[in-house]
Amino acid sequence: MSTHEATGPTGSTGWGPLQWTGAVLAWVWVGVPFGYGLYELMLKVPALFG
Template sequence: MSTPEITGAAAWGPMQWVGAVLAWIWVGVPFAYGLYQLVLKIPALFG
């Protein structure tokens, strides 16, 4: 019994990894900044 190849699951090249990392940074940095700003404003809601 042989293992079938999974189509579309080929190994990524270096440029694909760079693109994926940049995409996560593009989304992650603004999200983290917004979350940080939200946490800073929480005390004002109760004070």
């Protein structure tokens, strides 16, 4: 097996710091509004059934 096959097409075996930062920011970009929506939903559910 050659080095090219072992490390993949780009030659690196893992993510760099910039890729990790982008991944974390992407999860925050989705997670914060989702969490806020769930919070608001939990506040409104008792009003529906109460």
